[in-house]
Amino acid sequence: MTSLRSEVRVLYRPKVEKMEKKYPLEILRHSASHIMAQAVGRIYKNVLYGIGPAIEDGFYYDFDLPRPVTIEELEQISKEMENIIKEDHPFEKIIMKKDEAIKFFREKGQIYKVELLEEIPDEEVSLYKDGEFIDLCRGPHIERTSHLKHFKLLDIAGAYWKGNEKNKMLTRIYGTAFDTKEELKKYLNFLEEAKKRDHRKTGKHLFAIFPEIGAGLVLWKPDGATLFNIIEEFWKEQHLKNGYKLVRTPHIASEEIYKISGHLQNYAELMYSSMDIEGKPYRVKPMNCPGHIMLYASELHSYRDLPLRFAELGTVYRFEKSGVLHGLLRVRGFTIDDAHIFISDEQIEDEIINVFNFTMEILKTFGFEDFKIYIATKPEKFVGDEKSWELAEESLKKAVMKKGVEFEIDEGGGAFYGPKIDVKIKDAIGRFWQCSTIQFDFNLPHRFSIFYIDSNGKKKTPYMIHRAIFGSLERFIGMLTEHYSANFPLWLSPKQIAVLSITDDCVPFAENVYKLLFEKGVRVEKDFTNTSLNKKIRENILKHIPYLAIIGKNEVKEKTVMLRDKKKNIGKFKAEELASAFLMAQEKKMKTLENLDKLRILK
RNA sequence: GCCGGUGUAGCUCAGAGGUAGAGCAGCUGAUUCGUAAUCAGCAGGUCGGGGGUUCAAAUCCCCCCGCCGGCUCCA
CATH class of the missing domain: 3.30.980.10 (Threonyl-trna Synthetase; Chain A, domain 2)
Known part of the structure; x- marks a missing residue:
């Protein structure tokens, strides 16, 4: 199944x-x-x-x-x-x-x-x-x-x-x-x-989970950590460009904060038990919101500051029953690409469109094209007043409709604290995965009594949007691995190219090529082992390395490399030019090397 | 957590009461090779753990643990 x-x-x-x-x-x-x-x-x-x-x-x-x-x-x-x-x-x-x-x-x-x-x-x-x-x-x-x-x-x-x-x-x-x-x-x-x-099979080079360390706790191998870092960097860069402020909040917090947020009352069963620090009970954080709200509350805000967008790749820990754990897709410690956006009521619609566009843009960069959008409305048990719900639901619908995107209504599927937009992503073999979520929260701003000063000098409670694009980095990487069968697009590939020598005579030049690519910042490997070329090609392809640079006598003489992808030879190139092609691919988040024709010396 | 399955070398797996095996990976050596596995040798194991049955247990029985497939839950 x-x-x-x-x-x-x-x-x-x-x-x-x-x-x-x-x-x-x-x-x-x-x-x-x-x-x-x-x-x-x-x-x-x-x-x-x-x-x-x-x-x-x-x-x-x-x-x-x-x-x-x-x-x-x-x-x-x-x-x-x-x-x-x-x-x-x-x-x-x-x-x-x-x-x-x-x-x-x-x-x-x-x-x-x-x-x-x-x-x-x-x-x-x-x-x-x-x-x-x-x-x-x-x-x-x-x-x-x-x-x-x-x-x-x-x-x-x-x-x-x-x-x-x-x-x-x-x-x-x-x-x-x-x-x-x-x-x-x-x-x-x-x-x-x-x-x-299955990412647990195809992603063996990316991560490991050891019973000795603990079920549901992920250890990232160098390849996986590289991929994680590339995604993180891209995420941070995009958020800074789009008006988010990056913040950081601690991994444990006094129980006091979770009493205020209501997590202790409502979510205790997914939180790990408390630890005693100088007589005060503390908890490992299951969510990032309380920290972000405290940061908001720590300063006085004018309506001119809004929307105020706090973002953090926040690692949280939640108790999940052992039987539900599943590779990277369901774990006990995971990193949410979290953001909390504080807005006034008249900003709701624009900000939803903003967040929605941003989400789509990011997901498309990863090669996803087909989505299903759900708007989840007021459930039976809810907090906040009917008016706020109506306003929020309408804004969500309007925003999505303005985008001309089809959506389905998930009647009563909202969180008790607000309605939400869920985005399901279609993968390479037609499966839909729930990752992104854009949620309204009527609950926390009141519980924390946060406010801003409006244009009349009066205190007003802001609305809060809670959103995640990847959901959790662990799950997202698990899904990406299945989507691409671990053959990631070039810009995400933990290893981009391997330099292979044909005979030992070629090694000094090959070493120079390797060094040049490495120093330029290409994620390059080398394989100068003394075995057949065939074997080296096979092994490096099986390591999910998208490009190989092969260096034999001819290349040494010409000071070139023979580039090939997983299937066939592409042509001969100068190492410097290859390096810039890789850097451009990285910069432009490309799936493969492009514009090679200009650089190619001969086929 | 619950029901079921499963656990043998780093990996993939064979062995089903009678001396623990293969391929790949690893190590050593030979080979210097032009587009998906060069050859040879060596080494590698408390058969998940504990208890029991038996002259003899990887193999049969009991208990425990991990993993896998679901249920419930979820990012």
Whole structure:
């Protein structure tokens, strides 16, 4: 299965080539889950059935089984499903009085179905029957079991009944189904591809996590730290250019501050326990906001100072249950590219546009082109007055509409302290990742009683925007690694070029070339080992180095280098000119070297 | 945390009661090579940890730990 089901929304929709599609995928998959449940019922004794819906890329069914299912048994279940398909049962709808249905399932001992029924408000309910299998179900279904043709069982997992960890854990079997064999195959290939790109595999040269140091705590290897630093530098430079002030706040703070911010009351479970410093309790910071607000509060502000933008690459620590940790994508210590912007009410819309543009500009530099924008509105539990909410929600919508960008409304999905814009980024194989978030906060400015002096000399509470573009550097780098399969664009590549010698005679000149590139600031490696050229090429390509400079007798004589990328020779160049091409690529954040034609000596 | 799976050399993996293995990486030597693996030799292990069964355990049983896939949660 694709990892991080909730993190990565797989929106895989293959093109329909032949128009013999009979049913919407949801119906097909939902029916497949019935057939799977039926097969499980035939193979195992005393199966209790939970629920079996269609999901984004397939279906599942939850069972309470007397013994665990092994992955090998999926094949057996699949075979039984094939039998049921061959038997060609029609799906029949049965309408029953709710009481009757309860009685029916109670007699069969199907306690989960009874529980579901008891929650249904309607008088009548529908059941679906195919062959011997009868299930409570809203429907609709495919007409006959034989209409299911292309399915695959994928995985087994535990899942709490009704998703509540206090309930019993059931056995969940995942599968998927498509209209055609080709579509199914494509999807399975997609899963394969996602597996191949797993940053924990392709990013082994970037980072490591040691149980001895602690789960969810990342150690950056030189390559990873280089990448991290390049991103950091770019981020800082862009923020300074765009009117942000860079600040820094400490990693621990007195509990007092978290009482004021409300974190201690609302977020205690994700904070690490307190430590005693001279009799006072302190905490490791889970968020950067309190520090930034204190910085705001430490000086008197005029309306002329607004918008005031504080930014910090702030490393925070949050407790996450061990089972949810996942490479760089879910960790316990991470660096938020955080900013808190203090504005007056009339600045809301402009500033949102400002932040939105800035976010898009930054993400595009990293090679992302497709996004999904969500505006999350007022949830059931909220703070602040209705008027502020309305103003903020409207400003968010207006700002996004002004940009002419499509967006979806995530009704009630806002934070309790304000509405937000979430940006999901589409990666190279079509997965969407949530990274950027632009949030309004009605809560903290009041809790900290911060204010500015307006044009009438009166104190006013500013609005606050909390935003992050990468979200967390760790997660962003994890996602980048999967997006590029660790073959990063040139400007991000921790190693940009390797100088290779063909024979030992070439080493002195090659060494000079290496030194020149190194001194100019190119991220250059050298490989003067005494092995075949073929081997050196192979090894350096496998190290994700995008360019190789090969130096043999001819190059020494001509005082040139033969440049090649991962695929083929590009041509011969003078080392000085190559250095400036690299520096220009770095400056312009380029994916590859460009304008080489002018510099090339010969092909 | 919960359910399931899994753990053998730095890495990828084989071995399923009877002397711990291979490839790559590493080291040493030979080779001096023109666009994705030159050859040979050497070294490398409390088979995740602990306990048990057995004449004998990497292998069977129990407990613990880590990792992986999900659930819940999230940047």
